[in-house]
Amino acid sequence: MLKVLFFARIREELACSVLELQWPATGLDVSALQEQLCVEHGEPWRDILTQDNIIRAVNQKVITDNCELNDGDEIAFFPPVTGG
Amino acid sequence: MTVMKLRSFLPLQVADIVNLDNISINVHEADFDVARLQRGLLSGLSEEGAVATFTGYVRRANDGRQVATLELEHYPGMTEESIKAIIDEAADRWPMLGASVLHRVGRLSPGDQIVWVGVASTHREAAFNACEFIMDYLKTRAPFWKKELGPFGEIWVSARQDDEARAARWKGGHTP
Numbered sequence: 001m002l003k004v005l006f007f008a009r010i011r012e013e014l015a016c017s018v019l020e021l022q023w024p025a026t027g028l029d030v031s032a033l034q035e036q037l038c039v040e041h042g043e044p045w046r047d048i049l050t051q052d053n054i055i056r057a058v059n060q061k062v063i064t065d066n067c068e069l070n071d072g073d074e075i076a077f078f079p080p081v082t083g084g
Numbered sequence: 085m086t087v088m089k090l091r092s093f094l095p096l097q098v099a100d101i102v103n104l105d106n107i108s109i110n111v112h113e114a115d116f117d118v119a120r121l122q123r124g125l126l127s128g129l130s131e132e133g134a135v136a137t138f139t140g141y142v143r144r145a146n147d148g149r150q151v152a153t154l155e156l157e158h159y160p161g162m163t164e165e166s167i168k169a170i171i172d173e174a175a176d177r178w179p180m181l182g183a184s185v186l187h188r189v190g191r192l193s194p195g196d197q198i199v200w201v202g203v204a205s206t207h208r209e210a211a212f213n214a215c216e217f218i219m220d221y222l223k224t225r226a227p228f229w230k231k232e233l234g235p236f237g238e239i240w241v242s243a244r245q246d247d248e249a250r251a252a253r254w255k256g257g258h259t260p
Contacts, residue, residue, distance in 0.1 A: 005159070007157060007159055007227065007229060008157050008229035008231070008240060009229070009240040012240075053243075057159075057162065057227075060159070060161055060162035060165055061162075062225075076159060076162070078159070078227060078229070079229065079240065079243075080242075080243035081223075081224065081225065081226060081227050081228055081229060081243065082223075082228065082229050082230045082240075082241045082242070082243055082244075083156070083158070083187060083199070083222060083223060083226050083227075083228025083229070083230070084140060084187075084198075084199055084219060084222050084223035084226075084228070084247075
């Protein structure tokens with residue numbers, strides 16, 4: 001099982017805060033997961049998830065390069081942060 | 085925390101050692117009392133000498149917009165971990181005794197307190213620098229997002245280039 005979270009503007013634009021996906025027998029990396037979400041949900045998702053400034057995190061750590069996923073991982077997509 | 089005593093006989097490069105007497109990280113909706121937070125920071129310290137603090141407030145106008153309400157969203161779990169990592173990084177750069185960060189989430193109004201950072205050290209230079217470093221990194225690394233609501237409708241606040249530039253000043257171990 002994979003847990004996919006969306007936050008802030010991304011969450012609102014997708015109208016989705018969390019997805020749970022079956023772990024595929026073939027394995028998966030973050031970019032492949034992103035492509036899979038775009039294919040399954042269609043154009044609005046592709047436009048939103050391929051924005052240049054989107055930040056990706058795996059198990060609550062920001063990643064800058066693509067990385068392999070493991071069963072049970074938590075993946076998050078969010079816009080640049082604006083706290084403080 | 086008693087674990088900090090490890091620092092005196094373990095090499096500094098050992099990762100993830102909690103090397104401060106007192107670390108406090110809180111993310112919640114309720115308002116806060118800065119005097120109480122400062123007392124909390126000082127309690128349990130083996131020594132003191134200086135405390136530097138920063139309090140952030142919700143602006144009444146931002147980029148020319150009159151803000152009626154600010155909504156703060158965050159990523160529970162990752163928020164606290166990222167603040168912890170920022171404090172650890174500050175503690176690697178300056179001799180700190182304790183650090184405390186409180187960030188509010190939920191619905192806030194202009195003039196409300198939103199964030200508090202406190203750093204205790206034996207000397208003011210380390211306290212000032214570490215406090216500013218933690219605040220600069222918090223703004224660019226901790227997963228919080230602001231949405232402004234007002235007569236203009238609602239708008240997600242964009243990340244600011246000058247916040248990135250401020251955080252970048254600390255790269256390479258430099259003090260600005």
